[in-house]
Amino acid sequence: MTQNLIVTPSALFFAVALVAIALLLNFKEKIGLEKDMIVGVVRAVIQLTVVGYVLTYIIKVNSIFLTLLMVLIIIFNAAWNAKKRAAGMNNAFWISLLAVTVSTGTTLVLLVLARAIKFTPSQVVPVSGMIASNAMVAIGLCYRNMNTSFHDLRQPILERLALGANLKQASSGIVRDAIKTGMAPTIDSAKTVGLVSLPGMMSGLIFAGVDPTKAIMYQIMVTFMLMAATSIASVIACYLAYPNFYNADDQLI
Amino acid sequence: MTALFTLTDIDFATTERQILHHINLTVDAGDSLTITGPSGSGKSTLLRIMATLLTATNGQIAYNGRPLSEYDPFAYRKEVSYCFQQASLFGDTVYDNLSFPYVIRNQAFDETHALEALSQVELGPDNLHKPITELSGGEKQRVALVRNVLFTPKVLLLDEVTTGLDADTKTIVHHFIDHLNQHHDVTLIAVTHDETEINTANHLITLADGQLEVTA
Incomplete structure (x- = not known):
């Protein structure tokens, strides 16, 4: 089943380009959400990484x-x-x-x-x-x-x-x-x-x-x-x- | 005889200003008291305190010889009914408003009684299911008044209820209120700026700058 899942850290790194598009639009339209967007992205990465490791441990210990x-x-x-x-x-x-x-x-x-x-x-x-x-x-x-x-x-x-x-x-x-x-x-x-x-x-x-x-x-x-x-x-x-x-x-x- | 209301040294202040200063007042059962005074003199505040919609900062109010704090506020407000200046009707139709007093008493709506009350303020039976958006200001005020008295209260607190009404509607409202006072022993306490109401008052008091000025 897992052979379908091909996302890798390097693929995610390139996905940052998607965030860049959102940031670019935000700057161009003077929406003023750039700080919130960056905080959101950084938090999502940190929180999900931590949760990924925590869940791996919890599932393993059962x-x-x-x-x-x-x-x-x-x-x-x-x-x-x-x-x-x-x-x-x-x-x-x-x-x-x-x-x-x-x-x-x-x-x-x-x-x-x-x-x-x-x-x-x-x-x-x-x-x-x-x-x-x-x-x-x-x-x-x-x-x-x-x-x-x-x-x-x-x-x-x-x-x-x-x-x-x-x-x-x-x-x-x-x-x-x-x-x-x-x-x-x-x-x-x-x-x-x-x-x-x-x-x-x-x-x-x-x-x-x-x-x-x-x-x-x-x-x-x-x-x-x-x-x-x-x-x-x-x-x-x-x-x-x-x-x-x-x-x-x-x-x- | 014990006074119906005894107000002793009533003060009311907000964070910005002192609205009422040491108000002392007695109102006997069956009385028809008119309170007048310039705008901002604290008339409506005094009425709202008597309706327990506000609490005095200092002082005591006794109703039937017992402090207001001893009453269940919901039972008290059914007995001492406050009618707002430019009353707003709620819900969608006149029915929504007139059925509400029955809903809060867990009683079935008495359509015959409601229609009879509407007719006393010269509103026909076709008004019962009328959308409130189709009513004029005078019609709305009359529906609001009927809503207050479907279960006859002991006291009716009237906060400039005739303000903005035309002469004919004022006459209808005055007759309706006077009838309640004279034939159903409803004690009236009315705040007004209306010259006719002031001139025909049985018992008039004037508030100025939150203080009781004249008793006539």
Whole structure:
């Protein structure tokens, strides 16, 4: 199978030309993202190199403890990054951590129990990464949507509160919209999967020489698990986050 | 007799300025109190504090002899209903607004009662399912008022609710509010700049620079 994979360090070095094209366009159009692009490229190279070696070790050792530790590190990083979208919301890290942990944990346990994947580091770690990163994006979108809505829809919220609505009733429309926003990318990509993009899992398996009819089964599984994970993460994050927009006297901040 | 509201030394300040200074006021049940004063004098702030949408920086408010802090704020706000100046309607239709008071009380929508209330502010039954974008400013304000009183409150806090309305609509709103006060014992506390409302007030107070100036 591995004879299909021909990327080498020297091939990657020449692929730097692709980054140069992006940088050139950026300079020419005065977009001002050159620093972010270089930082992104350098970080990607360093992070992926480290992860490559770490995964090689974890797969070789095949220890439950190390596998779980790796999953926990992924979850922690996902929560930390999701928190950055919360724009100073109280407890955003803990809310994100709970949302990512429950969504990743539930999905992972169901996949293992259904025997869709085996509890081996080579399967559990990449699948956890996929789930947690999608949950992270969903939570980030939820936070951003809630911040905007609580700011822009201040008057209708006040009207509801003045009528005697409790915080949940006053916020229900905003919470619903934020959950929708969090799940939208997953639903959109589920609708166009195979038509617009051949997603990561499927592409990886086809690259590695797996029969595409087998690869699609994995991709279908991934689509299902991401739907579950992003919905669980969005619901938990939104329902725990909305009370932060009110003070102890149940007034809109 | 215990006053319905007793405000003692109410102060309110933001980080920028002091809005209310030592407000002392009593309001009896069934009263119709009019609060007037120049723009920025703290009238709306005082009303919002009484509605528990804001909390006084200092001082005490007692409602029915008990401090506001002892009340469940959601139950209190159902009983002491605050109506905004230029109320904004939410959702898509008039129905979305008039059904909301039922939703928050876990009760089924009473269409007959809602239509009757709409007719009292001279809005016909065809308005119930009208999109809110098709309503004029006066119609929106009347729908908002009906939304506040579908479950008759004990107190109605009116924040310049007739501002910007034409003379006919003002008359309709005044009749509706007066009816609530005279026939349903709803205590009215209204903030206004309107000369007619000031001249016909039963009980008038004036706020200037956040201080209570005149009691007539």
